[in-house]
Amino acid sequence: MIMARANRSINNDEGASSVIGVILMVVITVILAAVIAAFAFGWIGDVHVKKSVAFSIRKTDPTHADVTYTNPGGASTVSNLVIASGGSWAGPAPVGMLSVGQSWKMTLSGAPAHVVLTAMVDGDNQVILNADI
Secondary structure (H helix, E strand, C coil): CCCCCCCCCCCCCCCCCHHHHHHHHHHHHHHHHHHHHHHHCCCCCCCCCCCCCEEEEEEEECCEEEEEEEECCCCCCEEEEEEEECCEECCCCCCCECCCCCEEEEECCCCCCEEEEEEEECCEEEEEEEEEC
16 A cells, blocks of 8 residues: 655745846836936935015004014025015115014905015025915
8 A cells, every 4th residue: 555645844945936036126127217316317415495484463453564574594695675465566675685573565356356575585485475464
C-alpha cells in the first residue's frame, strides 16, 4: 500500500510578482517627473502669504461712514489706501504710510452702499474689504 504525503509544503521564494514591481516603479517615476516639472515651470516655488490687515467700517448716517485702520495683521507696511463706493472714489484716502487708529470719513452712494477698500500691504496691492454696508 502506497501512502501519499498529505502535508506537502510548497516553497515559493519569489515574493511579489514582477508585474507589481514594474507598476510601482512606473508610479514612482511619474510622481518624480511631476514634482520636477512643477518646480521647473514655476508652479511650486515661493509661497507668498497675504497679511490679514484689518479695517473697520461704521455707518454714521445714510450717506457717510467712518473707516478705521484697526490691525496691521503682521504686515510691516500698509500704505496708499483706496476707498471706493458704488464704483466711484469715496475719499479722502490717505497717501503714504498708515498708522493703526487712523480714521477717515467717506461718502456713500446708494443704499446699501457697496464699499471696496484696497491698500499696498508689504508692497502688494491687496483688497481689504469688499462688502455692502
